[in-house]
Amino acid sequence: MSTSAESTGVTQRHLPGDLAMWFFILAELSVFAILILAFAVTQALKPQMFSESRLLLNTSTGLAMTLSLLTAGLFAALAQEQVRRSRSRHGAVFLLMALLAASVYVVLKLTEYRHLLASGLGMEHNTFFTLYWILTGFHFLHVLLGMFILGWLAERCRRGLYDANTRSGFESGVLYWHMVDLIWVMLFPLVYVLS
Amino acid sequence: MTVSRVLLVCWAALATLSVCTVVLAHVGATSLLSIAILLVAVGKAWLITDGFMEMRHAPRLWRRLMLSWALVLATVVGLTLVSFR
Numbered sequence: 001m002s003t004s005a006e007s008t009g010v011t012q013r014h015l016p017g018d019l020a021m022w023f024f025i026l027a028e029l030s031v032f033a034i035l036i037l038a039f040a041v042t043q044a045l046k047p048q049m050f051s052e053s054r055l056l057l058n059t060s061t062g063l064a065m066t067l068s069l070l071t072a073g074l075f076a077a078l079a080q081e082q083v084r085r086s087r088s089r090h091g092a093v094f095l096l097m098a099l100l101a102a103s104v105y106v107v108l109k110l111t112e113y114r115h116l117l118a119s120g121l122g123m124e125h126n127t128f129f130t131l132y133w134i135l136t137g138f139h140f141l142h143v144l145l146g147m148f149i150l151g152w153l154a155e156r157c158r159r160g161l162y163d164a165n166t167r168s169g170f171e172s173g174v175l176y177w178h179m180v181d182l183i184w185v186m187l188f189p190l191v192y193v194l195s
Numbered sequence: 196m197t198v199s200r201v202l203l204v205c206w207a208a209l210a211t212l213s214v215c216t217v218v219l220a221h222v223g224a225t226s227l228l229s230i231a232i233l234l235v236a237v238g239k240a241w242l243i244t245d246g247f248m249e250m251r252h253a254p255r256l257w258r259r260l261m262l263s264w265a266l267v268l269a270t271v272v273g274l275t276l277v278s279f280r
Contacts, residue, residue: 015253025212033264040275073206074203075203081198081199185240188213189232189233
């Protein structure tokens with residue numbers, strides 16, 4: 001797979017965004033890795049409870065949430081490409097589309113939370129749901145922060161504050177969203193699928 | 196291939212692999228299928244890392260760090276689940 005950068009012979013390796021954002025991302029990934037491992041170890045200790053509890057979750061809803069997050073990631077990446085071409089207004093449009101796709105995740109997640117609470121499957125129901133609420137709730141908060149960042153970037157793009165030469169802050173914001181996606185693709189099979 | 200097209204191909208692959216995850220789960224619940232599901236998750240994580248985050252153009256150390264996160268996590272999760280069976 002070759003890109004325009006490769007086809008023009010650009011060989012110098014470059015880390016997108018700010019270095020500080022990358023250390024922040026590594027820290028976040030470490031925290032989620034610990035939570036995901038805690039979930040896996042507890043599942044190994046209580047396989048019967050986890051299998052039965054997992055049946056109370058809707059895998060199709062999990063898949064729909066995955067697709068909405070990935071679609072938001074695609075639009076955020078396309079917005080970044082527009083900013084690199086100094087077409088920040090186009091970038092703002094793509095970011096709004098990313099926000100729309102991310103909103104689908106929020107609606108689905110809140111519907112799932114409401115359904116679980118109505119069924120008495122709150123945090124104290126059993127160990128599976130304690131870890132489910134901690135893990136998905138913590139991720140949900142990251143999605144909300146990511147949406148706030150995308151909205152903020154969209155507004156700055158609309159005002160033409162980013163272009164090909166001043167885009168480091170923009171790239172850092174978009175990287176945060178991709179990190180949220182990255183965590184979800186590991187979280188989704190563990191919470192919704194693996195038995 | 197333009198950058199936009201690369202991103203679209205990544206997204207299509209990610210969507211397909213996501214559907215594969217659910218299909219594999221419906222096939223059964225064996226150790227082999229669990230490993231396959233985890234491998235699919237690692238593949239998706241790598242697509243996001245190299246495609247969306249553009250780590251394919253990043254310094255090798257950072258790229259390896261990011262790619263290894265999903266691989267190490269999936270390996271430990273897989274070993275945990277399989278060893279307790």
